[in-house]
Amino acid sequence: xxxxxxxxxxxxxxxxxxxxxxxxxxxxxxVHWYRQKHGEAPVFLMILLKGGEQKGHDKISASFxxxxxxxxxxxxxxxxxxxxxxxxxxxxxxxxxxLIFGKGTKLSVKP
Amino acid sequence: xxxxxxxxxTLVQPVGSPLSLECTVEGTSNxxxxxxxxxxxxxxxxxxxxxxxxxxxxxxxxxxxxxxxxDRQFILSSKKLLLSDSGFYLCAWSVPTGLFGAxxxxxxxxxxxxxx
Numbered sequence: 227x228x229x230x231x232x233x234x235x236x237x238x239x240x241x242x243x244x245x246x247x248x249x250x251x252x253x254x255x256x257v258h259w260y261r262q263k264h265g266e267a268p269v270f271l272m273i274l275l276k277g278g279e280q281k282g283h284d285k286i287s288a289s290f291x292x293x294x295x296x297x298x299x300x301x302x303x304x305x306x307x308x309x310x311x312x313x314x315x316x317x318x319x320x321x322x323x324x325l326i327f328g329k330g331t332k333l334s335v336k337p
Numbered sequence: 338x339x340x341x342x343x344x345x346x347t348l349v350q351p352v353g354s355p356l357s358l359e360c361t362v363e364g365t366s367n368x369x370x371x372x373x374x375x376x377x378x379x380x381x382x383x384x385x386x387x388x389x390x391x392x393x394x395x396x397x398x399x400x401x402x403x404x405x406x407x408d409r410q411f412i413l414s415s416k417k418l419l420l421s422d423s424g425f426y427l428c429a430w431s432v433p434t435g436l437f438g439a440x441x442x443x444x445x446x447x448x449x450x451x452x453x
Contacts, residue, residue: 267446
């Protein structure tokens with residue numbers, strides 16, 4: 227039931243854009259996005275609770291397509307500080323409501 | 338403000354030895370508490386969660402156990418470690434929102450365990 231993230235890794239130059247996808251074989255109730263820098267704890271970025279919802283802050287945004295059972299994270303005009311591993315966490319209907327995380331997408335932004 | 342403490346930060350243990358990792362949360366009451374393990378290439382795996390003192394739910398069968406002796410204390414233990422127990426263990430907490438699927442996790446700094 228673990229969601230599938232793609233790509234597994236991506237390398238960008240500063241200023242370039244990236245999209246990270248998170249898809250599930252089961253219907254999703256909500257999607258959370260976290261970022262983990264090397265050697266640190268994951269940090270919450272945003273949560274999407276409704277199908278069709280889109281959110282964003284600064285130049286990082288996300289969408290949730292409930293019907294397609296997927297979510298995408300958009301990083302625009304990437305900065306060096308965006309480097310890290312991005313995880314989507316999914317909550318399935320009928321579950322206990324706990325987050326099930328994907329394997330992560332490693333993003334490296336180069337100068 | 339709320340803070341989460343986790344220790345030890347790093348430990349190296351021989352196979353068959355016991356384990357105790359501790360996590361405490363400050364600045365909040367009745368939090369949900371979680372133990373996750375991060376192994377290379379496998380993402381974040383939920384091991385245990387607790388919604389109250391003495392209430393522990395296990396997500397995966399293993400030789401690990403968890404206990405919550407106090408409201409803001411969560412302990413991960415093992416009687417005999419296996420090589421496969423190596424990994425990065427993360428404690429997390431959330432405030433029960435009452436809204437399904439909306440509990441945002443705040444993670445501790447983690448404990449890196451190497452079993453030799």
